[in-house]
Amino acid sequence: MENNINNQNPQNQDQSKSSESIFDNLIAKANAEKQQEKENKNENKILDGILEKKASENVLNIPNKKDLSLTRMLNTRKQLSLGWTILKVVVLVAFLSFGYFSYELSPSFTYLDNTSLGKNSINTLTSTKEKIQDLQSETNANNIVAAQIKIDRFAYLYDLFNYYQEKIENLEEKIKYEKNEAAKAKLEKKINDVYVTEQKKAAEEIFSSLEFVKSRMQKSLYPENINLSEEEKTALIQDIDNRTKNKISEMKTKKENGLDILTLSDELTYDGASRLLIDKALIIKLKTMNIDSLKSEYKKYLAEKNSKKKTLFRESDFYLTLKDLSKDINGFAKNDFSVVAKIKENRIKWTEFITNINNLTQDLDAYYYDDKVRRIFYSSFSFDSKQKTISVTGMSRRFEPYNFTLLADLIDTFEKSGVFQDVVMSGFNKSKQGDYYTAPINMTFKIQNGIDSRDTMVSFKEYLENFNIDTQDSSDDDKKTDDSKTAKVNKK
Structure with a gap:
């Protein structure tokens, strides 16, 4: 029973559950x-x-009314907020801009120089400008001192070149009077092997020295391609010149305090460099020297010297150009060679005038160097450096009795030469000695300086005729001298 009951109970339970789920x-x-x-x-x-x-x-067709006050209030607040934000941004940007430009453009703002930011733009620009000007002045000082050394060398070489030329001219003059052919050949060999050779070496070194000077002077002394006003350019040039002078002084002091001995020549070189910097006209002349033309003139002189068309050295284009250049350089330079050159320039070169006297006499007397047939003889020369006068004594000798004509022509030749002026013949008298008619020569004249309009005056005969002086030579068989007709002539 119990089992049946138990068996029924599960069924009943399942049924009850299903009924509950349905419900x-x-x-x-x-x-x-x-x-x-x-x-x-x-x-x-x-x-x-x-x-x-x-x-x-x-039905009503009446639009609804909206209250916009709240909307306006909200929009106004939005606009005020936006404007306030923009104002803040503008003020912030203005403050930052002011700070930035104060930092970049204020020379006195140096607080950040030692930081990673470094110097500001204006101080960097100023520092760069200072460095450029300092570097330019240092370059100028080196170039000018180097050029001055070569200028001093040129002064020495020019003096040496003239020394050899004087030696050559003296030996050439000696050859004219030398009768021994072997001695003549020896003198000519000495001229060519010694003096001409050394003179050519001096000339080549002169050219190289001038080329070096020109190359240094052609380097720009001031920064180029900078747009500046005239006032700014003038100030810049003056500033760089002053810096260059200081650099030259520093070089001089450095050598003076160093191991090297500062000689007088070195001191004059540094002083000369400082003066050269100021002499802009000379710098321009040195920059524009035509050295190729100078070389051509020298070659032309050498070619003409060895040809029939002989050109006197002191009349050659080469010598005149070189002389002018030396005069310009020695005009500002103060060195041993310029001092010597100035002394020589003021000194009268009597040998040149004796050469001129001989050449002028030879023009009149073609046989002047032949003692057998020559017509004019000079026995002595005297010189007065203060008055710059020359006195000549001698004798004229002719087979014909025309001594006075010869002396008159001699006076005209000297007067018209352009070298001498105010020719005075102290007296005219003649005598017969054996087969010759002779007349003494006592002539005094001044060295001509510049152009003399009297160089083209009428002949001496016409001049004497104005004084009613008989210039016709007469025979003097009785060896009488008419002292009453002695004429003293001074052309004024």
Whole structure:
């Protein structure tokens, strides 16, 4: 029984559970339907409300009034907020800009120089400008001192070149009077092997020295391609010149305090470099020297010297150009060679004037160097350096009795030479000695300086005729001298 009862109970339990689940499903279904009806009612209410509102609008046709005050207030607040933000940004940017430009453009703002930012733009620009000017002045000092050394060398070489030329001219003059052919050949060999050779070496070194000077002077002394006003350029040039002078002084002091001995020549070189920097006209002349033309003039002189068309050295284009250049350089330079050159320039070169006297006499007396047939003899020369006068004594000798004519022509030749002026013949008298007629020569004249209009005056005979002096030579068989007709002539 109990087993049957127990066996029935599970069945009963299953049945009861199934009935309960069915019941629950029904309740849930009922609740879902109610919820659906409720939602449908709500949707209907919303739709009805919309329809009613639409219907009321169509009926009344009156727009709804909106209150915009709140909207305006909100927009105003938004605008004020935006403006305030922009103002903050502008003030911040202005502050940052002011700080940036104060840092970049203020020369006195040096607080950040030692930081990673370094110097500001204006101080960097100023520092760069200082470095450029300092570097330019140092370069100028080196170039000018180097050029001055070569200028001093040129002064020495020019003096040496003239020394060899004087030796050559003296030996050439000696050859004219030398009768021994072997001695003549020996003198000519000495001229060519010694003096001409050494003179050519001096000339080549002169050219190289001038080329070096020109190359250093052609280097720019001031920064180029910079747009500056005239006032700024002038100030820049003056500043660099002053810096260059200081650099030259520093070089001089450095050598003076160093191991090297500062000689007088070194001191004059540094002083000369400082003066050269100031002499802009000379710098321009040194920069524009035509050295190729100078070389051509020298070659031309050498070619003409060895040809029939012989050119006197001191009349050659080469010598005149070199002389002018030396005069310009020695005009500002103060060195041993310029001092010597100035002394030589002021010194009268009597040997040159003796050469001129001999050449002028030879023009009149073609056999002047032949003692057998020559007509004019000079026995002595005397010189007055203060008055710059020369006195010549001698004798004229002719087979014909025309000594006075010869002396008159001699006076005219000297007067018209352009070398001498104010020729005075102290007296005219003659005598016959054996087969010759002789007349003494006592002539004094001045060294001509510049152009003399009297160089083209009438002949001496015409000049004497103005004084009614008989210039016709007469025979003097009785060896009488008419002292009453002695004439003293001084052309004024």
